[in-house]
Amino acid sequence: MLNNSNLRVFLSNLPDLPGIYKYIDSSGNVIYIGKAKNLKKRVSSYFIKNSNSPRISVMVSKIASVEFTITNSEVDALILENNLIKSIQPRYNILFRDDKSYPYLKISSHEWPRLIFCRVYKEKIDGQYFGPFPDSWAARETIRILQNIFHIRNCNDFMFSNRSRPCLLGQIGRCSAPCVGLISKNNYLKDVDDAILFLKGKSNSLIKKIKEKMNQASLDLNFEQASVFRDQVVALSKILNKQTMESVDTEDTDIISIVSEGNKYCVNISMVRYGKHLGDRSFFSENEYLINAETVLDAFASQFYLNNQLPNVLICSHNFADRNTIKIIKKSCKERKKIKIIVSPIKGIRYSWLKQATDNAMLALQKKFDNINLYINRINKLTDILKIKLDSVSSLRIECFDISHLQGEATRASCVVFENCGMNSALYRRFIIDKIKPGDDCAAIEQVLYKRFSQKNIKIPQIVLIDGGRGQIEASKKVFNHLKLDISVLIGISKGENRKTGLETLVFADGRDDLILGLESEALMLLAHVRDEAHRFAINGMRNVSAKSRAYSKVMDIKGVGKKRCAILLKHFGSLSGIASATIEDISSINGISSSLACTIYESLH
Template identity: 35%
Template sequence: MTDASQITKGHACIQEYLKTLDASPGVYRMLDEQARVLYVGKARNLRARVSNYARPSGHSPRIARMIGETASMMFLTTKTETEALLLEQNLIKQLKPRYNVLLRDDKSFPNILVSAEHGFPQIKKHRGAKKEKGSYYGPFASAGAVNRTLNQLQKVFLLRNCSDSTFDSRTRPCLLYQIKRCSAPCVGKISEADYADAVRDAERFLSGRTTKIQERLAKDMAAASDAMEFERAAALRDRIRALTQVQTAQGINPRGVAEADIIALHMEGGQACVQVFFIRANQNWGNKDYYPRVGTDVDVREVMEAFVGQFYGDKEPPKLILLSHPVENDDLVTEALSQKAARKVELAIPLRGEKAELVAGAARNARESLARKMAETATQGKLLKGLAEAFDLDSAPQRIEVYDNSHIQGTNAVGAMIVAGPDGFVKSQYRKFNIKGDDLTPGDDFGMMKEVLTRRFKRLLKEDPDREQDMWPDLLLIDGGAGQVSAVREIMLDMGVEDIPMVGVAKGVDRDAGKEEFHRTGQRPFALRHNDPVLYFVQRLRDEAHRFAIGTHRAKRAKSIGATPLDDVPGVGATRKRALLAHFGSAKAVSRANLADLKAVDGISDTLAETIYDFFHERG
């Protein structure tokens, strides 16, 4: 007898939906029995596209599996196919369906911002929404690429990188002025007009117009020399030298490509690597590699289209995108990107010349990166298997969570969680926990660990009680011995989570690395041999958790050092805080001030003065 649930799955299920569809463009979703999204697709003609899935044969293994799991479908009609493409890519990034090509680790890229909110503009790294007024240059592939460029700009143009509050409070030049990295506008070492000229030159440099800068600097140097302003002439000479060194170091930059993204794909063994190079202002602003989730039977055109669509889902595309392979719907993708950028965007696959050389270089990087990744994955797989054998696990863990705490005598306490799996450290899954427990004794590591794990697993139980997602760990590593493991065990039992293995990692009697003891519930401690690769692997996991915990603790401590009670007063922002501190000398003096004195401060209204007075006196 056939199970009734099988009747509504697969081809028969899809066939039923055909009766309700017309020839409109739109987006379709295929869902399994638990209503989890299996696949998101677009169509110029929904009825024609879905009818392909209703055929019982002629599908790749991946698509055949997906059809077999389909228990229901959802549809959204759109006015145009271009609109459908944009909606499809947004839904893929949001829902992360199992059978779609999926771009992972899609973070925003940093830019350089030349601010426009101060008479002496600041030049700085910027990431995120472009809300601040000023000129933005980018994207750069990494923070390192931005920092290198900022370093060059400081050498050549001597622009400030300090915050406005630091600028306004300085009474003498900082170290950057002494080492000729800043012109010290904060203390009047350069006029506003001359500084504005330097800013314009820096923006020309970031736009690729360096020849005119050198010509003008050379003329200014000659004029200064003729006027016997030898100190100024020497400073200009140093700037010309610095600019020349920058240009010499940039010999790898393209001459005939002013602005483009270069996207090259390499696929092998069911895995893929995409290299993206950013060319702006005839300069190579770095590259980044991606490893989209693909299958063994995915076409290269499908991967390239999915990558381009998802990559530019939240980024502005450049005028030119150079590809190593064609996309499935070239005209459609071009139209969608042009619509998003509100200007023409060109997709091209160059066959000769400098552009082809750039794509070939990116493709070589993609091939080599994928080879390294596959080798690392194979090694990681062996280590995970070794870990399973050492700790008597049923199978190699796919998600290991490692926990650590950091504090100084109980102050600024934080908990940290890192995650590792077949692809190594999964930094996007790291989490920090500000310890909130008011009843904790300073330095109570057991109490801190209890709070961290309780918060972590309460959230997991709330968000994914049926463990359908990949967010549940297969193994917990705890920094500590039998006491910590016992405490963690009690916490897990209280929450009804009893089936996740946990291991405590403790230093040996003389606390030497390499003599770690491993503790498990109800079993004797044991050690691994000194040269065991699994031991090194566990040490790396523990050290990474410790590094992350220490870094988080230091950041919290640094923030608290700069904090004052004024930060908590409603209506007191950075400007008014500076005014109050300048007037009274300290936050403590502000808290003791009477109402009349508070009203006398520039920028503090009578109403705000009363708010400040009430805040401190109600607290006292």
């Protein structure tokens, strides 16, 4: 820890400015990152005697040095803190798994607005966004409802501009076919406005509005149009009746419930959009240090809402540790709308929502514990068989390597990590393998192990699992001997007859006899699970390489697009399909892409 004289001088020289601070231990590892509106006050508070909880005191006792960075505002500090926590993953910070993007629906700002499924919420005004939705199923189900009731198009602009007859959706009555003039622009825009009302949760107001239009159409003796309005009212009423958790004209609402058992926390977030409860998702804290439910809520909201749109109403099982958390997030997202925060106890439909979120969080946490107990049992069996001594069951670390290629070309290696009684996807890695004979898996294993374990201060796991037999193990042994590492950690898992799980043979590098554990072995189940995860990760990597290769080839074939422009386009739109679904205006907005080239790109991909 910092000595008292150095500490006093350091604290006295801290600025009264916003920024982030890093606590570093004696080994040079960052163990905690925090943000502060006033660095001097915040950092000093950690070193005031008897003011900290036992957990914080443990962390403070390990601080050898402190670094800080000044930012322009507390908002900038929040964003920087969030980015650093995700990249460094300090031991004492709360980090939630699941960086998956959430789906949104967008109604574009085109002359003839289009309904779009997307996973990126853009700040620029290029349409109205609705979401996020908890999963793609909920978003696509909403698209289906909107098409059935309001018949809004979802085709791209090229298809829209070049049709001579209605598409299949138009023929089956799920699109009003504005592309061929089957609906006037005025009526189409009215349908779009109605769809927006529905997405904003104004279902009852919308039904009342459509009924008025239906009655007016009847008075005008326009019975065909009146029947269309009648069908819309019937469809909307069925949706409302089918949804048991309906709330009259409710605003977009997120429900966040936090439960804990021991030092483990589960956060369940449920989403209500356009008056419908769309489902939920559970998150778990990555470590159990220095946290209570209030600080967990702060950490979760900071990480989740920096990348996802804030709702109008936020229902929480606990108070925020920092009352300004949402205000800071709003500033960082440039969000101007008012956000109502409701904390338990509450009544009515909101109580039902929060209770369901809490029940789901408890079930998810119990399932998490069940999985951990299952892993603990398998770890104990494995370490007994292999005679591995551990400080604790959770300290077992397995790294598994697998090789994949496309018919001998574009060889890639994957590495997955099992630790803390579970797979840790944040530590997964892929490696490019080059300068070897095509299809030579042994040479590929040599190269990936050298790349992995020749790094300075690399953590050597208790088991380095190789997907392969004697040849791969001999190649692995060669690398470990060269690096002067313990070869006893090297274990090959050779596939059995017909590649059937349970018939594998374990191959060792240190002279031990080959070992067949058998179909019923729980130790083998653990190793096979890790091996299968490495194989899955490798295959996905090869698919990405293949898709990227096809995308580059397709875009590079376009006249006027070279390597540099190709890379810019794919980086901006994410994929070939992303470029294909973009408008000419979207493409031409990129630096270095002229309007004429944008037209060429658009036409080439359609």
